[in-house]
Amino acid sequence: xxxxxRCMARAGLDRHTLxxxxxxxADAHGMEEVTLAALAxxxxxxxxxxxxHINGLPGLRTLLAVHGLERLYEVMSAAxxxxxxxxxxxxxxxxxxxxARQHPGLYQTTLKAPEQGDTTxxxxxxxxxxxxxxxLSGFGLDEEGKLHAVRGLRxxxxxxxxLEQQGGFGMPLDLSVSLTRLIRTYIAGIRxxxxxxxxxx
Amino acid sequence: xxxxxRCMARAGLDRHTLxxxxxxxADAHGMEEVTLAALAxxxxxxxxxxxxHINGLPGLRTLLAVHGLERLYEVMSAAxxxxxxxxxxxxxxxxxxxxARQHPGLYQTTLKAPEQGDTTxxxxxxxxxxxxxxxLSGFGLDEEGKLHAVRGLRxxxxxxxxLEQQGGFGMPLDLSVSLTRLIRTYIAGIRxxxxxxxxxx
DNA sequence: ATATTTTAACTAATGACATTAGTTTTGAGG
DNA sequence: CCTCAAAACTAATGTCATTAGTTAAAATAT
Numbered sequence: 001x002x003x004x005x006r007c008m009a010r011a012g013l014d015r016h017t018l019x020x021x022x023x024x025x026a027d028a029h030g031m032e033e034v035t036l037a038a039l040a041x042x043x044x045x046x047x048x049x050x051x052x053h054i055n056g057l058p059g060l061r062t063l064l065a066v067h068g069l070e071r072l073y074e075v076m077s078a079a080x081x082x083x084x085x086x087x088x089x090x091x092x093x094x095x096x097x098x099x100a101r102q103h104p105g106l107y108q109t110t111l112k113a114p115e116q117g118d119t120t121x122x123x124x125x126x127x128x129x130x131x132x133x134x135x136l137s138g139f140g141l142d143e144e145g146k147l148h149a150v151r152g153l154r155x156x157x158x159x160x161x162x163l164e165q166q167g168g169f170g171m172p173l174d175l176s177v178s179l180t181r182l183i184r185t186y187i188a189g190i191r192x193x194x195x196x197x198x199x200x201x
Numbered sequence: 202x203x204x205x206x207r208c209m210a211r212a213g214l215d216r217h218t219l220x221x222x223x224x225x226x227a228d229a230h231g232m233e234e235v236t237l238a239a240l241a242x243x244x245x246x247x248x249x250x251x252x253x254h255i256n257g258l259p260g261l262r263t264l265l266a267v268h269g270l271e272r273l274y275e276v277m278s279a280a281x282x283x284x285x286x287x288x289x290x291x292x293x294x295x296x297x298x299x300x301a302r303q304h305p306g307l308y309q310t311t312l313k314a315p316e317q318g319d320t321t322x323x324x325x326x327x328x329x330x331x332x333x334x335x336x337l338s339g340f341g342l343d344e345e346g347k348l349h350a351v352r353g354l355r356x357x358x359x360x361x362x363x364l365e366q367q368g369g370f371g372m373p374l375d376l377s378v379s380l381t382r383l384i385r386t387y388i389a390g391i392r393x394x395x396x397x398x399x400x401x402x
Numbered sequence: 403a404t405a406t407t408t409t410a411a412c413t414a415a416t417g418a419c420a421t422t423a424g425t426t427t428t429g430a431g432g
Numbered sequence: 433c434c435t436c437a438a439a440a441c442t443a444a445t446g447t448c449a450t451t452a453g454t455t456a457a458a459a460t461a462t
Contacts, residue, residue, distance in 0.1 A: 010428060010439055037419060047420075049440050057420065111367060125371070145382075147374050151361070152383040154369070159360025160352075166312060168355070170326070173348050181346075182353040189390030211411055211457065238448060246411070248449075253410050258449065405462070412455070419448080426441065432434085 011045050015053045018043070019063050026064065026105025034105070036060070061112055062121060068103070068110040069124035075099050076128065080135055086187050088135045093157055093183050100161035107161065139187070140194045149190060156182060212246055216254045219244070220264050227265065227306025235306070237261070262313055263322060269304070269311040270325035276300050277329065281336055287388050289336045294358055294384050301362035308362065340388070341395045350391060357383060 021042050025034045036057055040047040054060045079095035080088045100107040115121065132150045141149055160179060163169055169178070222243050226235045237258055241248040255261045280296035281289045301308040316322065333351045342350055361380060364370055370379070 013439080035419065036421090045439095046441065048422080048442085051421080052439050111363065111369060122371075144374070147372055148379045148382045149386075151364070151370055151372075151374070151379045152357075152386060155360035155364055155383060156353075156356055157360065158364060158369075159356035159358065162312065162363065163352070163356055163359060168312060168359075169352055170323075171348055171352075173345070173352070178349045178352045181349045182356060185350075185353060185390035185394055186387060187390070188393045189386035189388070192389045192393035193386055214410080236448065237450090247413085249413085249451080250411050252450080403462100405460100407460075408458085410455105410457080412453105414451105414453085416451080417449090420446090422443105422445080424441105424443085426439105428439075429437095431436090 011043060011049075013043060013045065013049070013053055015063070018050065018053050018060065019067050022060055022064055023067060023103070023106045026109065027103050028105070031105050031108050034060075034064075061109060062115065062118060064106065064109040065112050066120050066124050068106040069121070069128060071103070071106065072096070072099050072110060073124065073127050073131065076131055080131065084135075085138055086184075089153070089187055090180070090183055092132070092135050093153075093179065096157045097161055097164070097179060100165065104165050107165075111158070139190050141190065152186065156186060212244070212250075214244060214246065214250070214254060216264065219251065219254050219261065220268050223261055223265055224268060224304070224307045227310065228304050229306070232306050232309050235261075235265075262310060263316060263319060265307065265310040266313050267321050267325050269307040270322070270329060272304070272307065273297070273300050273311060274325065274328050274332065277332055281332065285336075286339055287385075290354070290388055291381070291384055293333070293336050294354075294380065297358045298362055298365070298380055301366065305366050308366075312359070340391050342391065353387065357387060 018039065022034055022039050025038060025042065029038075036047045036050055039060075040050055043050075050060075054063065075095045075098070076092050079091040083091050129150065132153060133146055136146050136149050136153065139149075160182065164175055169175065219240065223235055223240055226239060226243065230239075237248045237251055240261075241251055244251075251261075255264065276296045276299070277293050280292040284292050330351060333354060334347055337347050337350050337354065340350075361383065365376060370376065
């Protein structure tokens with residue numbers, strides 16, 4: 001139904017519409033500007049009306065996190081389709097960084113809220129974890145080694161994304177080259193260390 | 202007139218005191234709780250009084266970032282004193298992660314504000330960059346390779362810190378082991394790749 | 403010592419925001 | 433047509449940052 005100009009018909013909002021609009025705000029203006037006031041203005045309603053669909057600003061942030069993780073999983077999963085080994089790691093990494101570049105605000109929300117008992121959020125994160133685990137198969141790592149490697153790769157990808165986005169890399173040096181080299185170096189390390197003994201520090 | 206000396210009136214506040222108090226707030230309760238209202242309450246004054254010393258909340262955040270970077274540089278520098286090679290990389294990394302663990306709020310501010318023209322902030326970041334560059338010497342990297350490696354190591358350290366702090370690592374696996382393995386793997390990668398040709402992607 | 407200047411503190415006021423409570427209106431089902 | 437739950441609204445409260453203008457104390461000059 002049409003968007004009334006005044007205090008007219010219902011706006012026909014639902015939770016999903018709110019999340020999509022909030023994601024647009026986040027990517028366009030940054031997460032600081034994702035306020036209920038701005039979201040309500042964008043949707044043509046008053047702020048309190050949003051409470052019919054979401055659980056306040058914290059609730060919206062959680063929904064954004066889940067949405068972001070699901071979208072992130074999609075691009076990562078699509079990128080690794082039919083690829084394996086080192087090529088899969090590179091493809092997945094490019095997809096991850098690309099997502100963060102294309103959706104800076106939404107990406108930021110994905111790390112926000114590890115609330116306890118939020119099964120949807122945990123599930124969304126779990127799918128990404130499984131995907132990375134799968135991509136890291138075939139490098140001769142045992143189960144524990146794979147888990148450590150997942151942490152390593154996630155650290156690399158998240159750290160690179162964050163530093164890139166807020167200009168932490170001030171040096172005039174090609175970012176794509178940096179990323180490719182970083183991933184290649186990490187994989188080479190996994191390969192080179194595979195044969196060695198696990199020397200304690 | 203000479204402006205080199207301080208003139209303290211009633212409560213004896215100055216910029217440094219404010220920054221220290223704000224850093225305590227940040228580490229104790231998180232950056233969201235670092236408000237001018239909370240800071241003023243902690244210091245026993247009213248919020249507007251703080252404007253005599255800082256440039257509003259954005260100014261305070263910038264000061265916190267500089268302070269955090271300087272403290273971070275101190276621990277990183279101290280850790281690498283008299284060490285070199287792989288041991289220096291490990292020591293520096295442990296110091297970095299340790300700082301982030303001990304000062305979660307202050308660490309968070311160090312990435313916050315890359316404002317333009319802020320020379321003190323750039324200087325503080327530059328010192329850390331130089332230190333990492335120095336630690337990465339002696340691995341047979343050329344100049345460009347070293348710059349890429351700095352980006353890599355910073356990504357690793359920042360990504361690991363962030364994910365660790367907000368519980369992104371949900372798995373029941375020793376964090377110290379993960380970090381040590383990650384650094385060791387990265388260094389091994391640098392070593393193993395040193396001889397190879399720079400194959401394009 | 404007294405006067406002047408500087409400045410750090412204050413009070414008061416404004417505007418943005420989130421949130422709650424209570425009210426009206428809408429749209430769908432009986 | 434009537435009823436009812438949901439979705440929108442208005443009104444109100446409280447927190448926060450920020451600005452303007454005031455007061456008083458410390459530092460400095462006379």
